[in-house]
Amino acid sequence: xxxxxxxxxxxxxxxxxxxxxxxxxxxxxxxxxxxxxxxxxxxxxxxxxxxxxxxxxxxxxxxxxxxxxxxxxxxxxxxxxxxxxxxxxxxxxxxxxxxxxxxxxxxxxxxxxxxxxxxxxxxxxxxxxxxxxxxxxxxxxxxxxxxxxxxxxxxxxxxxxxxxxxxxxxxxxxxxxxxxxxxxxxxxxxxxxxxxxxxxxxxxxxxxxxxxxxxxxxxxxxxxxxxxxxxxxxxxxxxxxxxxxxxxxxxxxxxxx
Numbered sequence: 001x002x003x004x005x006x007x008x009x010x011x012x013x014x015x016x017x018x019x020x021x022x023x024x025x026x027x028x029x030x031x032x033x034x035x036x037x038x039x040x041x042x043x044x045x046x047x048x049x050x051x052x053x054x055x056x057x058x059x060x061x062x063x064x065x066x067x068x069x070x071x072x073x074x075x076x077x078x079x080x081x082x083x084x085x086x087x088x089x090x091x092x093x094x095x096x097x098x099x100x101x102x103x104x105x106x107x108x109x110x111x112x113x114x115x116x117x118x119x120x121x122x123x124x125x126x127x128x129x130x131x132x133x134x135x136x137x138x139x140x141x142x143x144x145x146x147x148x149x150x151x152x153x154x155x156x157x158x159x160x161x162x163x164x165x166x167x168x169x170x171x172x173x174x175x176x177x178x179x180x181x182x183x184x185x186x187x188x189x190x191x192x193x194x195x196x197x198x199x200x201x202x203x204x205x206x207x208x209x210x211x212x213x214x215x216x217x218x219x220x221x222x223x224x225x226x227x228x229x230x231x232x233x234x235x236x237x238x239x240x241x242x243x244x245x246x247x248x249x250x251x252x253x254x255x256x257x
Contacts, residue, residue: 001041012076022149097180100179103136114144115141115219186251187231211227
């Protein structure tokens with residue numbers, strides 16, 4: 001691919017996933033991707049940072065210097081992060097009991113599964129919290145936004161590259177129980193127990209998966225029936241729910257930190 005700034009033209013409306021590519025915005029995100037071995041197709045930088053990037057990237061990665069105003073004009077919105085890169089997407093493996101055992105052996109025996117979470121900003125925020133709390137990986141259920149879409153990457157502050165990514169199907173979720181994987185569902189159901197009680201019931205039950213679902217209608221009944229425990233966060237009267245990213249962070253911290 002010939003790399004030029006025009007690749008980013010009208011960036012708001014572009015999706016590079018079909019080409020096996022993703023967009024990285026800003027120095028921190030790009031550096032985190034490089035640390036994890038992500039290969040860049042090319043990088044556009046404001047002139048003031050171009051030489052710094054050339055030193056980091058060497059001569060093999062295409063690099064172009066573009067004035068800030070011109071970069072904003074090309075991509076179609078004010079852009080103040082100074083650097084924009086196109087990179088090759090990492091592969092997403094299918095989750096299995098072997099994945100859980102490997103993570104447990106590496107002292108990261110718990111995962112977060114996102115089911116039908118369509119907002120990429122929520123996906124990125126959950127990934128950021130999971131990375132901060134030492135999760136073993138992120139599991140992507142059906143209907144979940146692409147964690148390698150630029151908004152999700154940005155919301156994760158590049159931490160999407162710090163965790164393994166997995167896909168998961170309902171049948172696999174059912175089978176994990178017989179392999180000793182404990183499955184905890186965040187839910188506002190009649191069977192759900194309060195978070196303090198759930199902490200007692202789940203203590204030492206590892207490896208484990210925390211499943212969180214769509215803010216509007218939660219996890220599907222088939223998913224709930226495959227889980228070992230359902231948990232809710234006690235809240236003050238008049239408040240019936242939290243943003244899924246906030247709720248996920250609370251559950252992760254209390255259950256696993």
